[in-house]
Amino acid sequence: MVHEIVQYHNDFNTVPLRGFNERERRIVMALLHQVKNKDVEVVQLDFDTLRGLSGWNDTLAKSENSNAKFNRYLENLSDKIMTLRGTLRSEDGLQVVKFSLFPTFIIDGKNTMTLKVQINPTFKYLTNIFDMFTAFELDDYNRMNTSYGQELYRLLKQYRTSGFYRVKIEDLRHLLSVPESYTNAKMDQKVFSKTTVTDLTNAFRILKSNKNEALVEVDQ
Incomplete structure (x- = not known):
């Protein structure tokens, strides 16, 4: 294949x-x-x-x-x-x-x-890559069932070597195009929905997040 x-x-x-x-x-x-x-x-x-x-x-x-x-x-x-x-x-x-x-x-x-x-x-x-690149399998990306899952997936893949993704909440909101009207509770419900978390957990062997500090630990 x-x-x-x-x-x-x-x-x-x-x-x-x-x-x-x-x-x-x-x-x-x-x-x-x-x-x-x-x-x-x-x-x-x-x-x-x-x-x-x-x-x-x-x-x-x-x-x-x-x-x-x-x-x-x-x-x-x-x-x-x-x-x-x-x-x-x-x-x-x-x-x-x-x-x-x-x-x-x-x-x-x-x-x-x-x-x-x-x-x-x-x-x-x-698109002509030598260093500082993000890489992932197109099929894995296509398996994400939500738009937020797709965006989080490619952002996390950028940190495939360090294993940690640290980002300010306001920056994450911008990168994910989260509506300004979303409260933190609404963001938990919509952005980190059960479907999104399940998809990402299936894609990464270890997925731990602390949304208050905007820290995600990943292991491929």
Whole structure:
């Protein structure tokens, strides 16, 4: 069995996937996997792969208007991915870089049946890995049943060698796109739900958390 490994620079973990559902996040990770360690500016995924990742209904896929509807789905998804913005700051805060990783999408539902994505050449370092990287199996990521579980999973994978993830609660709220209206009790209920904790416990042999100190101990 071939295990598809998603790998990117840790800086990408500062890009919250706000407003993306679980299936859309799978496609984002698949795109990152496609450009990993490749000196290219355009990558593509075929529609069959995208349908599988997005959970596109098999019955609908056989309908007469399937391609037109799937094209609209990809168009809407592309609009969302193009809104992703990252921020890099120097330690003193005097140097700030704002960036978009994927500025161009080409959807061809007529000839090649593919989605082509252009990566911003300025930030190809995010997917051409030498050090300071996050890595995980795409299948394991796809097994997460909640969006918070997906985001926590990739954040924890960044600390696969140290075994500890320490983060301020306010920073964790930002990284996970937790609504400001959520109290700590609501955050425990929604972010660290039973489903999310079960998924993460299955992914890591040891998973202990102290949410008051925002300390998570993990062991792979």
